[in-house]
Amino acid sequence: MTEKTRLITPRLPRGFEDRTPGEIAAVGAMIDKIKAVYERYGFDPVETPLFEYTETLGKFLPDTDRPNAGVFSLQDDDEQWMSLRYDLTAPLARYFAENFESLPKPYRSYRQGYVFRNEKPGPGRFRQFMQFDADTVGAGGPEADAEMCMMMADVMDALGLAGKYVVRVNNRKVLDGAMEAIGLADDPDRRLVVMRAIDKLDRLGPDGVKLLLGAGRKDESGDFTKGAGLDSKQAEFILGVLFSSVAAEENVNRIGGPEGAQPLRPNASFPINDYISKVGPAFPEGLGELSRMKSLFFAAGYNPDRIKIDPSVVRGLEYYTGPVFEIELTFKVQNEKGQDVVFGSVGGGGRYDGLVSRFRREPVPATGFSIGVSRLANALKLTGNLGATEPSGPVVVLVMDKDQTASYQAMVSELRNAGIRAEMFLGNTKNFGKQVAYADKRNSPIVVIEGSQERDSGILQIKDLIAGKQAASAISDNAEWKAARPGQFEIKREDLVSAVQKLLSEQ
Template sequence: MAKKQKVQRPKAQTPKGFRDYFGAEVAQRTEMLRVIAGVYHRYGFEALESAAVETVEALGKFLPDVDRPNEGVFAWQEEDEKGSGDWLALRYDLTAPLARVFAQHRNDLPTPYRRYAMGPVWRNEKPGPGRFRQFYQCDADTVGSGSVAADAEICAMLADTLEAVGIERGDYVVRINNRKVLNGVLEVMGLSDEAQRADVLRTIDKFDKVGEAGVRELLGKGRLDASGAYIDGVGLSSAQAEPVIAFLTSKAEDTAGTLDNLAAAVGDSATGAEGVAELRSMADLLEAGGYGPDRIVIDPSVVRGLGYYTGPVFEAELTFEITDDKGRPRSFGSVAGGGRYDDLVKRFTGQEVPATGVSIGVDRLLAALHMKGRLSTDTTGPVVVTVMDRDRMADYQGIVSELRQAGIRSEVYLGNPKNFGNQLKYADQRGSPIAIIQGADEVAKGTLQIKDLILGAKLAETATHEEWKERPSQFEIPRTDLVARIRQLLDEQGQ
């Protein structure tokens, strides 16, 4: 006889950096996206769903924060008759596909084209704790309008969206800045070196953390940070750094004051003045729509990393406090961001097509809602009809059909019914509020036993042995009262 070969079993494992989402996690995200889509629709935006797969050529290299952009995507080469074909890749965001869609369908789409899109995107990056290689984005963009009214509209919609999903007014702020103002500041500083400009932008981004004095140090010789490490400075003289400081500290009591300070900070730069004028227009439009600085505010410290932004940039921050890993209080932080990018469609068509949009970090926003207790936690399991007698499955099926037709979430226990304890353990694991029991005695009497599992769990924690033995959490009802009594008990339980 031949030797038996050892069976090689596949590993049951998600690939590195991917995860599974179960039950309430999925339902809560779906519900949140439904609410967001409702707001976007009300604003006149149309849904768009493009495929997960694009040609590498169409996607381009716009991945943020990646030094080697080719390595940021999952890509493979098509095999066709001739051997090898196009390189394909999974999309890494929803903006690059939008640019492709608009260029491809521009003759059939209205201009301006307001669209929203929601779905997973993929990044071929080193996974880390809480950092996954597939995650959701939820975007809205207006393509084909150069008007800052389009940017203002996106900001207003972002505020409305946050309130619609359950972030209260006062718990968020949409902060607006303008790349042209930043460029104006760099211009009056006489900085033309790209690397040095990037260093200054990175420093500005740290203003929230290190404050004015810290930024002064970082723009100059450098700075000893909290951990004791020395951070090299940009190497500017104190005079050279002054416009940046003026810019960063330009936030005043009111919008008019901030705009005046910004105008001063950009000096005689035409680009800077254009940026300030755009911010002024946006503030006016938002004010007219009823969106005051309690919700949307001009804030010079907003930078946004992506290189493709060309005008207004914005960011939604949740301002309520949470406790960080080390137990220190800090504000929750950014959940959405975006801005104007006028060159993405041009890649395809050669013609300039202005565009602006926002992307919501779906998982961050869900986490925030979770912390605020604003997620509808319908995690109640089904009513479980237990199986006392394997031969009477049809009767149990009849019970559960009646409940389901009455809209009550319910099921028959479908495991091996031999051990009744396992059935109750299953109901417990499912978070079931009620178990229904019908043995031969109950059949003879035309009744059912109802077990209130929620009361039962409470009793198990607090009741004395005597109370427990009385089992007041279990009672008998006429079979004919099934739907009415179950509904009543669910109501009492607050389900």
């Protein structure tokens, strides 16, 4: 076979997925419910492009000649690097800074769209996926962060997940104080590795995280991930802060702020060592902010079964500077090994006071969160709350006589002008059965039939495919089915639109 005649194998790239009409409709219904909650809180929509200049996306990217680790990048015609956005937050920071003078402060917006990660794909892990974000830019203080957490809880309730989720809240300043104690205050690269290691706690467990805090970890495929290079005492201290019996949650519950903060007590697996005396001032400051948020949750009626303080939440991106939060679905599902596991996180976010300030000299506080749309849709499917079935197809006008296509097209136009979704069959018209099979495959509710006898008599045959399927299930004999013609009836030609409208309303 020559190169010219060689057929190309149709292949979907790894880490990407196609979406069917049913999936699109289901996600659309879910997004409408999320949008309604966002707008109830006073947020307005804004849209940013898929590409941004690479420098706009910031520190998430490695410093290389071709910044393609973690993102997809290319050079434009004037040799400037552009990258597909990896989230919706960095583009928002650019948009706000660029339109600073004309936007209200605080600026409350929501955004929906695809983001791209040039990472190793796996089960449930895609290189292209949809996010739905909400952010408040220009509001400092934990009150704005608390509102985000409450809105996340309300979104879950609106989607029918009440009692099946918890919003987990922590503060990066607590971990910042702990990392200062072990000497990482001025080592941003290793700090980021530490945070990303802790962010994998729900997936790898404490032993896996301890490996990533140390020299590194080899996964089941044999791939090795380099660790943060902490020694054993440093790693145990970080894990001790996370797992101590008097970590952030108990401190906040007991004392309501940093003034009476109790020292962390030892934990059997990860004891708090001498580093506790070296924690920086960010540590009690973070606890104080958590305390204020907790009082707001309590005042608004959000109990710990919906929103709770959890010291293991850190989030993986470097730009967070204060409170961080995640929505975790608490019901169990089976993983690819058949094991029962908690479904886990479907979204999260936090405060990022330094991101907009990359574009402007004055400090600009900001906070927000992002929902993973595809992952959340999968969760709703598992719980029976996805809320949309395969969308109904168009009414199909069958072509019984090829030389009468103008007449059939006139019927289609009448239906469309009445606001009814309709089409004329455009395939091979020689086989009546294949035309009906096509309508079935299109999930069509109705087909319209006009042969020469019907045309001469001024009538049409209307076939109710939904009723036909239901009736056919009770008929076992093919001849009996043909004789009964279930779901089929006769109308006058001039009654086409009204008859179809009536039948659709009944269906």
